[in-house]
Amino acid sequence: MHRLILRSFIVLSFCLVACLSTQAYAQGAKGASGLPLPRFVSLKSRKVNIRIGPSTDYPVSWMYMKSGTPMEIIQEYENWRRVRDAEGTEGWVNQALLSGDRTAVAAPWMRGKGKDIYVNMRRDPQSTAAVIAKLEPGVVLQIGECNGDWCRAEAHGTEGWVAQAEIWGAYPGEAFK
Numbered sequence: 001m002h003r004l005i006l007r008s009f010i011v012l013s014f015c016l017v018a019c020l021s022t023q024a025y026a027q028g029a030k031g032a033s034g035l036p037l038p039r040f041v042s043l044k045s046r047k048v049n050i051r052i053g054p055s056t057d058y059p060v061s062w063m064y065m066k067s068g069t070p071m072e073i074i075q076e077y078e079n080w081r082r083v084r085d086a087e088g089t090e091g092w093v094n095q096a097l098l099s100g101d102r103t104a105v106a107a108p109w110m111r112g113k114g115k116d117i118y119v120n121m122r123r124d125p126q127s128t129a130a131v132i133a134k135l136e137p138g139v140v141l142q143i144g145e146c147n148g149d150w151c152r153a154e155a156h157g158t159e160g161w162v163a164q165a166e167i168w169g170a171y172p173g174e175a176f177k
Contacts, residue, residue, distance in 0.1 A: 031076035033095075040169050041083075043069045044099040050091030054080030061091050068140060070103040070169040086168040102143040102176075104151065104169025106162065110137035119167070121160035125150035133158045145177040146170045 031037040043064055050062040054077040064085075074090070075082035081098060084090045086108040106119040118134035125147060133155065135141070141153040141162065150161045151170055164170050 031073070032078065033076055037076065038072050038074045040070060040072050040102060040104075040171075041081075041098045042101050042103040043067050043071060043097060045097050048093060048097045050083070050089070050093055052091060054078065054082070054092045058092065062089055066140075068101070068103050068142070070105055070140070071098065073098070102169065104141045104143050104153065104162075104167040106135040106139040106141060106155075107137040107166050108168050113137070119162055121153065121155070121158065121162050123160055125152070125161040127163070129161070132160045135162070141167065141169070143167075143169060146175055148173045148175045 044067060046065065046067045048064045049060040050064065051058040052061045069085065071083040071085055071093075073081045074084055077092075079095045080092050081095050082090060082092050083098075086105040107117075110117050110119075117137060119137065119139075120131045121133040121135055122129040123132050124130075135155060139155055141151075141155045144152040144154070146152075146164055149164055151164050151167060153160065153162050153167075164174070165172065170176075
């Protein structure tokens with residue numbers, strides 16, 4: 001009997017998430033908040049639980065232990081946001097645990113590809129500018145602005161420009177200040 005109830009709960013949970021997914025994507029470019037979907041944000045708190053559904057009634061599927069981690073909001077339901085990280089992990093988090101501060105990850109798709117692979121941080125937003133730092137894939141950056149090709153960033157006290165195509169945390173061609 002308990003197994004039947006648990007199975008029913010799991011099936012209903014997945015049905016709810018599927019319905020919410022359809023509902024959010026049908027909204028087009030705006031979420032329930034009126035803000036665009038998808039969009040990038042970062043984790044506000046040092047400890048953030050990611051759940052399998054949009055409520056504290058759903059179990060925790062993942063826990064993040066570092067504030068500033070970049071996340072992509074891909075769906076909204078009331079005060080819950082479905083987020084995705086640079087590795088593709090998805091889940092639901094309460095909006096109060098998210099910040100509009102922009103951060104990014106340096107070339108997460110290059111992690112583990114070799115010891116001599118770096119993302120160059122340059123003095124100016126151009127490929128001929130002097131390299132002021134070499135960032136290992138996976139380094140988290142604070143993003144100040146992007147012009148569509150380059151982002152002004154800070155990592156471990158060093159400020160410069162990184163190619164927008166070499167980070168996860170800003171869309172191709174996206175410009176903001």
